[in-house]
Amino acid sequence: MAEHPHAQLVRKGYEAFARGDMDTLRGLMSADCTHHVPGSHQLSGDFKGQDTIIGMYGQMAEQTGGTMQVDLRSILVDGRGHAVAVHRFTADRNGKHFEENGCIVFRIVGDKVTDLDECVEDMDRSNDFWS
DSSP, X not given: OOOOHHHHHHHHHHHHHHHTOHHHHHHHEEEEEEEEEOSSSTTOEEEESHHHHHHHHHHHHHHTTTOOEXXXXXXXXXXXXXXXXXXXXXXXXXXXXXXEEEEEEEEEETTEEEEEEEEESOHHHHXXXXX
């Protein structure tokens, strides 16, 4: 059975992110897309618009010295514009090593991601790592 188009879109995004291909990522998002990052650290909050989201990704890469990796584990879809991607995140920052499971709930309209709601496994550990 063929992979659902929403799963294909999310997979393409994860592959582009892993390559650092921000132009491809930009093309997968609506102009007013919003990425919601949980927590109470410098990179948490709501990032609205392609440029703002791509800028946040750049800050993550810079602050982790390029050690950040996201390993996509699975994608679930509902066929009504939602997809959930489960991943494993690893990175090093300021002498700290961080590994955790996480997910992103994607909202998709047509062939564009309009909203990304990120969820983390351990909010306190995430806040500590990014603070």
